[in-house]
Amino acid sequence: MVSDELDDMKLKITDFGYSCFIDNKKGLKLALGTPDYIAPEVLNQNNYNHKCDIWSIGIITYVLLTNETPFKKYEDI
Numbered sequence: 001m002v003s004d005e006l007d008d009m010k011l012k013i014t015d016f017g018y019s020c021f022i023d024n025k026k027g028l029k030l031a032l033g034t035p036d037y038i039a040p041e042v043l044n045q046n047n048y049n050h051k052c053d054i055w056s057i058g059i060i061t062y063v064l065l066t067n068e069t070p071f072k073k074y075e076d077i
Contacts, residue, residue, distance in 0.1 A: 013053050013060070022049055036069055 001012040022028055027047035031038070039055035041048040062070045 011057070013056050024049060036071075 003010040027049045029045050031045050037056045037059045039052035
């Protein structure tokens with residue numbers, strides 16, 4: 001999603017099935033997200049926050065530029 005503010009446009013990644021509020025002091029520990037786009041910190045169930053979205057943006061950008069995912073899936077090996 002992209003905000004409609006032209007002067008300060010912001011990119012927002014959303015997966016409404018897993019949406020929740022994050023306490024910045026505590027972070028999250030549950031492994032939530034779409035497997036192809038999930039950051040390693042989330043898989044390790046370490047305390048993570050909104051900064052993991054940068055990983056997801058990188059994956060999405062890669063897919064948009066190459067039309068394929070950056071990692072092989074188990075069925076492709």
